[in-house]
Amino acid sequence: MLASVFLMQPIGQALAQIVGVWVLLGEDAAHGLHDKQCGIDMLHHEECKTIIDGTWRIVIGSGAVPALLAIIFRFFLYDCGLYTLEVKNKPGNAFRDTQRVYGAPPATSGTAASPAAAGHPYETEAVPRQFSRQNLRAFFVEDKNWYYLAGTSITWFFLDVSFYGFSLDNRSTLAGLWATTDRAPIGPDLPCWNSTLDGGTSLVPSWVTAGLPTWQSDPTRPCNTIYETIIDQTKQYLLAVSLASIAGSACFILFANRIRRREWLTSSFITLTVLFLVTGGVYYAVAHRSGAPATVVLVAICHFMFNFGANTLTFIIPAEIFPTSYRCLCHGISAAAGKLGSIVAVLVVYGIRAGYDSPTRQGLVFLLFATFMALGAVASWAYLPDVQRPVPDGRGRTRLETRTLEELGEGYRRACLEGQVIGLRNKWEDLWGRVSGRSRTKRMRMGMRMRMRIGRSEGTRSGAARGEGVEVEEEEEDRREDMGTVMPVMVEDNRTVHPVEMDGRGIA
Template structure:
């Protein structure tokens, strides 16, 4: 039985790349497209709602409101990552996949319907709905990563996971494009009354529900991963049958229907709190979780500190629009599109095509090193560079974006989905991802509180210097993670040791149970 398990998983690892692999990437990738769209569209929306709801404040969204709207999504994301990460290991990947997308769709529609009222202000209502959206987005991280990893071939696993994550760049770009098109469409109405931007931002947010709705059916019908069926549910025969069906036909399930679970003594320990503490209490395992979690934290301090404040950076380099509502929003959209085309999108796809050759650990350390250098240049040379040429600043900023995505922003998503045992793979990924979002919360609150020290946006150079420090610490934490290139999930997690573990136990009637 154990040898058959090993052979079935090896067949998945060595399977010919086919349509089902492509489908898995597309279904998971659309989720990340939606996630990024919803997260980063708020950049544009924050500028718009300043003109609609805060005309008395010089048409600027107050920094406490701006921070609350942006941070709320990250707060929800932390909850979603921890909750769905645990549940995917507890009840299964398939049972949870799609639920998080429903939450995103409901939360997105909810945002488009908010407004001021006697009992609740506009910004309080949208903050609530962004927490809900964040919970759904958070669930997408461990689920998409783990499902893609467990279905992928060893040879192309990195490229498949990177391609899923690369849809973030397309999502960010699409937010700018939709904002640009919607703003242009309402040009005359905005010139007549800036309050008409109220319709524009609702269109921009609402469009984020469309791709999620399209992908929902395919998420709900994706098969359970054979690794979860075999190693967690302990339905060895069913898992082997499902693996065969997946390899030969891309089918959801095999023909095996007996659903009998075999004694756990022959495979892996049962997941429990005591086993979790025992496993990660060993330094060889705990250091990996520490490395994946802190690396993601350090990255997101800078990634979200900049990403959710792009409009401020862009206004400082000539995309302000001189206070005219239409011109301001239009130029912020154009600026976001330029930055994404020059930096974010290329960086993601460079990772896709190189990660299985260069390796995850190499790319992560290289990326953190380059980001440290770039933030030192941008931070200490901020005023001098802007005084000399805004074009030079845009070029340097775009290079920084490239090394975010051809670097730790991609690898911090991939490695936690590969290096932990099946019974804790999703939980550990959720913990690592949640650590990152804690970093984004720190960045958002800190950015809002510190950027105006000494005057409007006068402290941004020092914030960039702080980001350089966090990138430096990310280099050191990256030495704690393993290189996962070219290794099977069982080899990385140590689960292959159970395959060869000697046992004198005979499977008796008490060792066998019917699961349904």
């Protein structure tokens, strides 16, 4: 479902292009826009300004229609029961919201009445107020769920640095990828140097001193009118960006439950790193030559991979791994990190353009932003948990099953108890342990320590709720760990690990 929601992004971008062309074609049919040679001739200059000004206003205004529909649909949606219960802390409303979604259970004589119906108030366990300093510290620091937030924020940040670093919303950059010749010199040899309209005056000679106008995004075709330029821009964007992005999102929907999403996020970052390097090298080799379409093909493949992997998954995973009470907050922080990445991308590209005056500088952009893709791969590998687990399908094979939101909402602690390793340092130690053959034992000991900490933490919080002090025998626990103890039963790699006696070195 989340992947289907994300598919609307490239579809919306494509529709925006199509709406713009549709309005432009309508203006052309009504006013003969193409024949007026808008932008390169003075004869119909004022009329062209009025038509083009009205065109972009219609396109921008049409964007309000989907927003209005979304607002209307929102009035027919109810908050889920868990959100009402855990965030709004309204158990009665949560019960009603759940019934609205799933329907009321059939009434039977043996069904017990709800506390509210029986006249008894709901009783809830005393817990810290949501978003209070105590609550935030418990969730992010004591339970170490900051690992998850760091993972989702860093990956989204690095993704958007590279995604917006492509600069394909800048139409001059996009036109440069398609260009098969060098920049055309402005001079009398151009066919538009003199006006072809009766009584007209060409604007092209003024460009010798003033430079190309801002709307002219393709310096290899200076005789294109505003109408022709917009049509070309739309074709280029749809072919190089929109179609590939839509195809990538559609393919992800088909494979979302057939691939390990966390591992695929890391793999897609690595794949994009390689693609960026290849695209940058190819661009240097074929820029402004007959082989330029090769770069366009590689750029389209990059956008396919963006939406088939990292771009979609950085949106989905933050919505899966956080509990209901913190899901919106953490998803919002992660998205904000992505927008910060887009700002960094703009600044980096601006710096390259200001300090590196070369017709092939876009190749440097591709090569530079490959570094950020590699960093995204490291962050996703180190800080994000598995959101799926293999289960037998009854035919001697296994299939992937998505963990429930309740399981994932238990956060870092649950992941450690299941044998997952979270954190860059922990991942590195685990990787080294795999090489030396001690990784499995280390993960088991980490799981045991986590169980001890959970017990201490829950005891401390329970005692605090009763107003009592709870003494924790730290030295005794350390002594038992050093001298040898019985490893509790735990789950590792979807297999039950039975109790084993550990000696002082941590070896069975």
